[in-house]
Amino acid sequence: MSQDTLFDKVWDLHKVSRLPGGSDQLFIGLHLIHEVTSPQAFGALKDKNLKVKFPERTVATVDHIVPTDNQSRPFKDNLAEQMIETLEKNCLENKIRFFNIGSGNQGIVHVVAPELGLTQPGMTIACGDSHTSTHGAFGSIAFGIGTSQVRDVLATQTIAMNKLKVRQIWCENKLSHGVYAKDLVLHIINELGVKAGVGFAYEFAGPAISTLSMEERMTICNMSIEGGARCGYINPDEKTFSYIKNKLCAPKNEQWNKALTWWKSLKSNEHSIYDDVIKLDASKVEPTVTWGITPGQSISINQKIPLLDDLSPNDKLVAKEAYEYMSFKPGQLIKDTPVDVCFIGSCTNGRISDLRVAAKVLKNKKVSKNVKAFVVPGSEKVATEAKKEGLDQIFKDSGFQWREPGCSMCLAMNSDKLIGNQVSASSSNRNFKGRQGSPSGRTLLMSPAMVAAAAINGRVSDVREFIN
Amino acid sequence: MESVFTPPIGKISHISGKCISLNGNDIDTDRIIPARFLKCVNFDSLGESVFEDDRKTLKGRHPFDLEENKDATILVVNSNFGCGSSREHAPQALMRWGIKAIIGESFADIFYSNCIAIGIPCFTLSKKLIQEIQNYIDNKFLFLEIDMKNSLAKTKDLILNLEIKESSRKMFLSGEWDATSTLLENENLIENKFNQLPYIKFNSHLT
Numbered sequence: 001m002s003q004d005t006l007f008d009k010v011w012d013l014h015k016v017s018r019l020p021g022g023s024d025q026l027f028i029g030l031h032l033i034h035e036v037t038s039p040q041a042f043g044a045l046k047d048k049n050l051k052v053k054f055p056e057r058t059v060a061t062v063d064h065i066v067p068t069d070n071q072s073r074p075f076k077d078n079l080a081e082q083m084i085e086t087l088e089k090n091c092l093e094n095k096i097r098f099f100n101i102g103s104g105n106q107g108i109v110h111v112v113a114p115e116l117g118l119t120q121p122g123m124t125i126a127c128g129d130s131h132t133s134t135h136g137a138f139g140s141i142a143f144g145i146g147t148s149q150v151r152d153v154l155a156t157q158t159i160a161m162n163k164l165k166v167r168q169i170w171c172e173n174k175l176s177h178g179v180y181a182k183d184l185v186l187h188i189i190n191e192l193g194v195k196a197g198v199g200f201a202y203e204f205a206g207p208a209i210s211t212l213s214m215e216e217r218m219t220i221c222n223m224s225i226e227g228g229a230r231c232g233y234i235n236p237d238e239k240t241f242s243y244i245k246n247k248l249c250a251p252k253n254e255q256w257n258k259a260l261t262w263w264k265s266l267k268s269n270e271h272s273i274y275d276d277v278i279k280l281d282a283s284k285v286e287p288t289v290t291w292g293i294t295p296g297q298s299i300s301i302n303q304k305i306p307l308l309d310d311l312s313p314n315d316k317l318v319a320k321e322a323y324e325y326m327s328f329k330p331g332q333l334i335k336d337t338p339v340d341v342c343f344i345g346s347c348t349n350g351r352i353s354d355l356r357v358a359a360k361v362l363k364n365k366k367v368s369k370n371v372k373a374f375v376v377p378g379s380e381k382v383a384t385e386a387k388k389e390g391l392d393q394i395f396k397d398s399g400f401q402w403r404e405p406g407c408s409m410c411l412a413m414n415s416d417k418l419i420g421n422q423v424s425a426s427s428s429n430r431n432f433k434g435r436q437g438s439p440s441g442r443t444l445l446m447s448p449a450m451v452a453a454a455a456i457n458g459r460v461s462d463v464r465e466f467i468n
Numbered sequence: 469m470e471s472v473f474t475p476p477i478g479k480i481s482h483i484s485g486k487c488i489s490l491n492g493n494d495i496d497t498d499r500i501i502p503a504r505f506l507k508c509v510n511f512d513s514l515g516e517s518v519f520e521d522d523r524k525t526l527k528g529r530h531p532f533d534l535e536e537n538k539d540a541t542i543l544v545v546n547s548n549f550g551c552g553s554s555r556e557h558a559p560q561a562l563m564r565w566g567i568k569a570i571i572g573e574s575f576a577d578i579f580y581s582n583c584i585a586i587g588i589p590c591f592t593l594s595k596k597l598i599q600e601i602q603n604y605i606d607n608k609f610l611f612l613e614i615d616m617k618n619s620l621a622k623t624k625d626l627i628l629n630l631e632i633k634e635s636s637r638k639m640f641l642s643g644e645w646d647a648t649s650t651l652l653e654n655e656n657l658i659e660n661k662f663n664q665l666p667y668i669k670f671n672s673h674l675t
C-alpha cells in the first residue's frame with residue numbers, strides 16, 4: 001500500500017467517511033461541468049428533489065458540441081443548440097458560474113480551468129470527462145466521473161470511490177530535440193499497455209518530467225487515462241507555482257503565501273512508498289505515431305508496424321483487428337503513409353505552446369494540396385494569444401483553416417468529421433474506431449509538430465527534418 | 469424496448485437470464501455508443517443505438533442483432549472492456565438494450581464505476597473460463613442465475629465462482645449503489661470537511 005505520496009496526502013485530507021460498503025466518501029474540491037455529461041445529472045437532481053450543495057465549487061463551460069466555423073446562435077444544429085441552452089438554464093437556476101462562448105474564457109474544460117487558475121495543487125478535481133486527469137499536472141488529484149457521479153457531486157460535493165494504488169513512472173534524462181511530451185506519453189502507454197493503469201494513479205516523476213513546461217506536463221497527465229489510469233499527477237514545483245500566479249482565480253496577497261506554504265508540503269518525498277515503480281529512459285524516445293485502434297499501438301517514426309509474431313499473446317487479437325481496420329500490412333513502414341486530414345487541437349495538444357511549435361514548422365511552408373488541414377485553439381484565451389503573436393496568420397498562409405475554440409474533430413460531435421476511410425494525422429488522444437466521426441475513418445495520433453510536418457508533405461513525416 | 473424499460477432500484481441480490489457473448493479486448497466506450505448519440509439531454513433512446521457502427525459494419529451478424537440474443541441480459545466480454553471516454557451513456561445504452569449484468573476478464577475503471585452507479589454488476593473470471601463460456605455460447609444457449617450474496621453463477625450442471633470487488637458486492641446487496649442518499653446521510657461531516665480544507669478561500673472569486 002502506498003504511503004506518504006502526494007496522492008495519499010490529498011486523498012486522506014479529502015476523505016469524509018468510510019462508507020458501509022467499504023469505499024471512501026471523498027470530498028471534491030473543484031467540480032467542472034460541460035454540456036454533454038451534465039444534463040441528465042441535473043435532471044436526476046430535480047427528480048430527487050435535491051439542490052446543488054455548494055454551487056460555488058462547480059464551474060461550467062461549453063466545448064464538446066460547439067461548432068468551430070460559425071458560432072453564432074442559435075447553432076445550425078438543433079440538438080447542439082438544445083444542449084447549450086440546457087446548460088445555460090441549469091447554470092442560471094443553480095447559480096453556477098458559466099464561461100460561455102464570447103466570455104473570453106470559454107474553451108475545452110481541461111484547457112480553461114488551468115488557465116483561469118482554478119486548478120491548483122492539493123485539490124480533488126472531478127469532471128464528467130475522462131481527460132480530467134489533465135489537472136494532475138498541478139499536483140491535484142483529478143479524475144473523470146460518469147453522469148450519476150456528477151449528480152452525486154452536485155448534490156453532496158462528494159462521491160463514493162475506492163482508493164487507487166500509486167505507481168511512480170520515473171523518467172530519466174530528457175527528451176531529445178524534436179521529441180515532445182506527446183511522444184513521451186505515447187511511448188509510456190505503449191511500454192506499459194492500455195490497461196496497466198487500471199486501479200492505479202500514475203505519478204510521473206524524474207528529470208525528464210521536471211524539465212517539462214506546465215503545458216507539456218498537462219499533455220502527459222491528460223493521456224494517463226489512455227494507459228488505463230484514471231488519475232495521473234506530477235508533484236508541484238516552482239514552475240507550477242509561477243504558472244498559477246496572477247491567474248484570474250489564483251490566490252492573491254496573503255492567501256498566496258498561505259497557499260504556497262501548503263502546496264510545498266504536499267509533495268511526495270524520499271519517505272514515500274509506492275505500490276509500484278517503473279523507470280524509463282526519456283532520451284531514447286523518438287517521434288511517435290500510432291498505427292492502430294488503441295493509443296497503445298504506436299511505433300517511432302522510423303519503425304515498422306509490428307508483425308503478429310512480435311506481439312505478446314494478449315496484444316494479438318487487437319492487432320489483427322487494427323491491421324484490418326487501418327488497412328496496414330504488418331512490417332510496413334509508418335513513415336510516408338499518405339494522410340487526408342490534419343487536425344491540431346484538443347485538450348491534449350490545443351494550448352498556446354502547441355500552436356507555437358506547429359506554427360514554427362509551418363512558417364513559409366504550404367500544406368500539401370491533397371490535405372485538408374485545420375487548427376482549433378483549445379480556448380478563447382489560447383486563440384487571443386495566438387492572434388497577438390501572429391500565429392493565426394502563419395497557419396492561414398500555410399493553408400490551414402483557423403477555427404474557433406472547442407473539442408471539434410477530437411470526437412467529432414460538431415460538423416468536423418472524417419469522411420469514409422480518410423486518414424487523419426491528429427494531435428488528439430484517441431484513435432479508436434470511428435472516433436473522428438466516420439465509422440471507417442482512420443486516426444494516426446502524433447504531436448502537433450508532427451501533424452504540421454505531415455500536413456506539408458501530405459504524408460507521415462519526421463518533424464526533425466523540418467526544424468534543425 | 470424503451471416503453472418497457474424500468475431502471476433497477478434498491479437491493480440487487482439475484483440476476484438471472486440468457487448470456488450474450490461479445491468477443492474482443494479493449495472495446496472502448498466510443499464503440500459502445502458513438503459520440504453522435506451523445507447529443508441528447510436524457511438517456512431514453514440510447515438502447516437502440518448501442519454498438520451502432522460495429523453493427524452496421526457487420527450487417528446483421530453482430531451479436532446484438534442476432535435473433536437468438538434479443539432477450540439476453542448477461543453480457544460476457546473479454547479484457548479492458550469499456551476503456552476510453554467516461555460517458556455513462558455507454559452503460560446506459562447497454563442497460564436500455566436489456567443488459568443487467570456483465571461478466572468479463574477485466575473492466576476499465578471509469579466504466580466499472582459507472583456500471584455500479586446505475587446498478588449493473590460487473591463480475592470477473594479468468595481469461596480461460598471466459599473463453600470457455602464464450603465458446604459454449606457460440607453453440608448453445610447459456611442461462612445463468614447469479615447469486616450476489618455468494619458471488620456465484622449457477623446453471624443446471626455448473627457453478628462458477630464470480631469475482632467482484634467486496635465494496636461493490638455489499639453496495640448491491642444493501643442498495644447503497646444508488647449512492648446519493650447514502651452520501652447525504654453524512655451531511656454534517658461534509659460541512660466539516662468543507663470548513664477544514666485549507667484551500668476553500670484560495671479561489672477568492674468563487675466564494
Ligand code: SF4
Nearest residue numbers: 131346347407410411
Ligand atoms: S478535446 Fe477531446 S478528449 Fe478533450 S475533452 Fe474534448 S472531446 Fe474530450
